[in-house]
Amino acid sequence: MESLFVQLLVIGIKILVILGVVLGLGAYLTLVERKVAAHIQRRPGPMVVGWHGLLQPLADGLKLITKEDIFPRAGNRFLYNLALVLALVPAVLVFAVVPFGPEFEVFGVKVKPILTDVNVGLLLVFALGSMAVYAIALAGWASNSKYALIGSMRKAGIIVSYEVVITFAVMGPVILAGTLSTYEIVQQQINQKLWYIWLQPIAFVVYMFAMLAETGRVPFDIQEAEAELVTGFTVEYGGIKFGLFPLVEWYVEVLSLSAIAVVLFLGGWSPINIPFLGFIDPLFFLGPLSPFVWFILKVALLFLFVLWLHWTLPRYRIDQITETAWKVMLPLTFVNLVLTAVLAPIVWR
Amino acid sequence: MPWAKEEDFLELKKKFKDLQIEVKPTITNLHIPKHELIELLKELKQMGYKLFIDHSVVDFPDRSPRFQAFYILYNVDERKRVVVKTWTDGTLPSIEKLWFAGKWAERECYDMFGIQYEGHENLVRAFMWETYQYHPLRKDFPLEGYANEYLPSLNEVMWGENLQGLMNYDRMHTPVPTLEDLEITEKRRLKKKAQLVLNWGPLHPGTHGTMWFLFDLEGERVVQCDVILGQLHRGMEKLAENEMYNQFLVYTDRMDYISALCSNQAWVVAVERLLGIEDLVPEKAKYMRTMMSELQRINSHLLWLGTYALDIGALTIFLYAFKEREKLMDIIEGITGARLTISYPRVGGVRMDLPEGALEVIKAFVKRFPKELKDWETILSRNRVWLRRNVGVGIIQKEDVYFYGLTGAVARGSGVPYDIRKFEPYDAYPWVEFDVPVGENGDVYDRYLVRLEEMRQSLRIIEQCVSKLEKMPKSAPFFAESPDPKKLKLPLDGIGLKVPEGEIYSSGENPRGELGFYIYSTGGVKPYRVKIRPGSMYNLCVYPKLMKDRVIADAVAVLASLDPVVGEIDR
Known part of the structure; x- marks a missing residue:
């Protein structure tokens, strides 16, 4: 009885921590993005609200929440609101299977810093990822606007193409690790003393491409394409409802997919890796906190990389994006799969 | 000539x-x-x-x-x-x-x-809505229009507020289009053939102004396309008939509002040629006008580059370009006192002399700007995404240049070296050295390269002008003196400037194509008829052809490469 209570308590705390961190961080990443963009563009960015604009996300949130809730006259109100829920929930749920660090013990209770270590974690990630397409398709349809519809169709086209690619891309690490559980994949990398990026560079690049495409980041941000479609499928949303879509797409999804990339390719919470020899930890002085810091550091690096691309590159056209997916990325992942199958025994030993 | x-x-x-x-x-x-x-x-x-x-x-x-x-x-x-x-x-x-x-x-x-x-295929109105009854440029149409529509203010209708005193204006107005009128206009333009008609504009970030495009879409493919113009129509030509020559100068600012100085120059040169005083204009004034309009050309091309990159998704270039543009605006403001609507040239010279230190500032800009330009080219010109979006899109054949009456960078991008500055040099252009860049394939990418190169050539011209102006004495005149003040009054403010009977077509090379003025004068202080040849409008007329069977994503790229300004199209 007591152990059940403790377990429930632990899970409750985990949920609260993850939700708080993800949504809070998501909001604050807007500030990070604005600052990064500003410095790339040689301007200071938000400076007025708080020190160096530190309170800007709060001000933005307040503004969005207090705005009038506008609804298109001939739209479908139920689907219109459902799209919001469908966008937010799966994106956040992905964090249920993201392992933030190794198992540790507090007050005699063993805690894995992962909400549910299901043995099909990766499957769950991509299943939830595909849910995003429903949100966008519904948002476009329920808005009863041509711009929104075109935007959502574009996005649906991209997701359909890149779902296939991303699934084949992660096959490599899965074969090497021999498991679908995210926690176990990291453990395997530590046991094998190998970050899978060393053996899977192709898969990693393909994964990054697919990640940009799925989250609608430049050069794949055609569903927004402010010059052509104004803001695509969110064009009829207003106030905080409008704010939620970019929050989910650009921050929460980028974060979750970056975290999965770190888990799959960059050895999760493990420090710097020398292939097959071991790990070097320059952050050893942090003691038990070091793995968590490593994890956050890697995710942050990937996120900054995405931002860097976003504020530098122009965008592709829809046919070019899908063409890249089917004609370049997919064959590449097949090649990678064959290579992995050949190389896998070296890693398994 | x-x-x-x-x-x-x-x-x-x-x-x-x-x-x-x-x-x-x-x-x-x-x-x-x-x-x-x-x-x-x-x-x-x-x-x-x-x-x-x-x-x-x-x-x-x-x-x-x-x-x-x-x-x-x-x-x-x-x-x-x-x-x-x-x-x-x-x-x-x-x-x-x-x-x-x-x-x-x-x-x-x-x-x-x-x-x-x-034998006209679809004779519809160009600027006014389809149900408009009058023909405004006819001489019997009064300048103030026919006020035959009752249009009280919104406050009056909703709250019954009686307007007092000066606010108590006339309720009768010239007609304005209703939604039904606009619908009729739209229907007359385009018969729906495919899945859906997308109203792209009049207010849309991709149209660079208030243009109203109609795309008949099959999926994302454009089956047919048409443009409804006139949202910014102000009747410039009607106004020109009722203004003195110098008064109309300020309206040329408001035509192509991004390159006001070039438009000013084109108008002033046209009037000077009509008066036959082109040779009287002092050398200093000619060099100053040339230098200023080349600065304006760079300014205008920067705005084009920024918005073009923005349309294709490269937001950062937009801000880079606008930063440089801001510096140019400051230079222009320092010399002329205005940033956007400048009216610096006058018939017979320029309004005022260069302020102290102006040439140094321009020299500093000319020295630094090529580095910036090179930076942007590093980001864009060989970028694979950029190439895939631009190369082979919106190809204009050489023959189409003539058929569609294209001029400016659009014509040059297709390999026609049509540049008024070379073909019919005005002001100081015959005395400066510069090259006219031309493209090979006539696609969007060529137009982009041509415009970038034009900025470099403009810098060359500015350099030469600056070195000439530096050598001139400070007391050199900047305004023409009339040889016989009784016969030809030539005041700085232009009041009392009488133009003899005659007609002329004279044009200048604007950043957006040839801006021409056909002036028909019957003598007196006002022209009888002024026809403005808007480079942007004829450049735009190739757009429906270019957009056929392309997707919407190309619409922005092609449109931005034609670089229209609505103020000039609608006038």
């Missing part, structure tokens, strides 16, 4: 008995009766006068037949210009088979003068 000579048309004289050739120093006219017009135009097109410049009519309400139509053509190979004129009482044969650009010009004439064109 490279007008065609009489001996060029001796052959034609044999074929057309009624052809009259009139050669004046400011213009060469071919007068022809209406029934032979199309034949003559065809003949001229074969002779090499294949670039369509402009067409419109002049209204003489007291005469019969009432309208004098003119067609301005250009021979690019021999660099000759000619005007074909004919009289009509309200109908004209359509030239849409000869020049597509003529189709748009005819729409405009139909809109403004009520001329009926026989």
Whole structure:
């Protein structure tokens, strides 16, 4: 009885921590993005609200929440609101299977810093990822606007193409690790003393491409394409409802997919890796906190990389994006799969 | 002034008995009766006068037949210009088979003068809405319009507020289009053939102004496309007839509001040529005008580059370009006192001398700017995404340049070295060295490269102007002095400037193509008729053709590469 209570308590705390961190961080990443963009563009960015604009996300949130809730006259109100829920929930749920660090013990209770270590974690990630397409398709349809519809169709086209690619891309690490559980994949990398990026560079690049495409980041941000479609499928949303879509797409999804990339390719919470020899930890002085810091550091690096691309590159056209997916990325992942199958025994030993 | 000579048309004289050739120093006219017009135009097109410049009519309400139509053509190979004129009482044969650009010009004439064109495929109004009853450019249409619509203020309707005193204006207004009117206009333009008609504009970030595009879409593919213009129509030509020559100068600012100085210069040079005082303008003023309009050209191209990159998704370039643009604006503000609507040149020179230190600032800018330009090219020119979005998109063939009357960077991008600065040099352009960049394939990417290179060439011109101006003494005059003040009054403010009888077509090389002014003067302080040849409008007329069977994503790229400004299109 007591152990059940403790377990429930632990899970409750985990949920609260993850939700708080993800949504809070998501909001604050807007500030990070604005600052990064500003410095790339040689301007200071938000400076007025708080020190160096530190309170800007709060001000933005307040503004969005207090705005009038506008609804298109001939739209479908139920689907219109459902799209919001469908966008937010799966994106956040992905964090249920993201392992933030190794198992540790507090007050005699063993805690894995992962909400549910299901043995099909990766499957769950991509299943939830595909849910995003429903949100966008519904948002476009329920808005009863041509711009929104075109935007959502574009996005649906991209997701359909890149779902296939991303699934084949992660096959490599899965074969090497021999498991679908995210926690176990990291453990395997530590046991094998190998970050899978060393053996899977192709898969990693393909994964990054697919990640940009799925989250609608430049050069794949055609569903927004402010010059052509104004803001695509969110064009009829207003106030905080409008704010939620970019929050989910650009921050929460980028974060979750970056975290999965770190888990799959960059050895999760493990420090710097020398292939097959071991790990070097320059952050050893942090003691038990070091793995968590490593994890956050890697995710942050990937996120900054995405931002860097976003504020530098122009965008592709829809046919070019899908063409890249089917004609370049997919064959590449097949090649990678064959290579992995050949190389896998070296890693398994 | 490279007008065609009489001996060029001796052959034609044999074929057309009624052809009259009139050669004046400011213009060469071919007068022809209406029934032979199309034949003559065809003949001229074969002779090499294949670039369509402009067409419109002049209204003489007291005469019969009432309208004098003119067609301005250009021979690019021999660099000759000619005007074909004919009289009509309200109908004209359509030239849409000869020049597509003529189709748009005819729409405009139909809109403004009520001329009926026989054989025109879809004669709809160019600027006004379809149910508008009047033809505003006719001489009997009053400048203030017909106030026959009751339009009280919103406050009055909703709360019954009675307006007092000065606020108590007249409730009768000139008609404005209702939603039904706009719907009729839209239906007349485009018969739906495919899945859905996307209204792209009038207010849309991708249209660079208030243009209203209609895309008939099959999925994302554009099956057919049309443009509804006129959201920014202010009746410039009507205003010009009712303003003095110098007063109209400020309206040229508001036409192509991004390159005001170039428009000013084109207008001023046109009036000077009409007066025959081009040689009287002091050298210093000419160099100053040239330098300023080249600065403005860079300024304008920067705005184009920024918005173009923004349309294709590279937001950062937009801010880089605007940062440099801000510096240029500051320079221009320091010299002229204005940033956007400048009105710096005057008929006979410029408004005021260069302030102290202006040349140093410009020199510093010229020194630093190529580095910036190189940075942007590093980001864009060889970028794979950029190449895939630009290369092979929106190809304009060389023949289409003539057929659609394209000028400016659009024509040069397709390999036609048509540059007024070289072909009909004005101000200091004959004395400075610069090259005219031309493209090879005529796609969006070539136009992009041409414009980038033009910025470099502008820098070269500015450098030469600066070094010339530095050598000139500070006391050198910047305004022309009239040789005989009794005969020709030439004041700085332009009041009392009388222009003798005559007509002229004169044009300047704007960043957006050839900006021409056809001025018909019957003597006096105001012109009788001014036809503005908007480079942007004729550049835009190729757009529906380019957009056929392309996707919406290309719409922004192609449109931005044509670089239209609505202020100039609608006037």
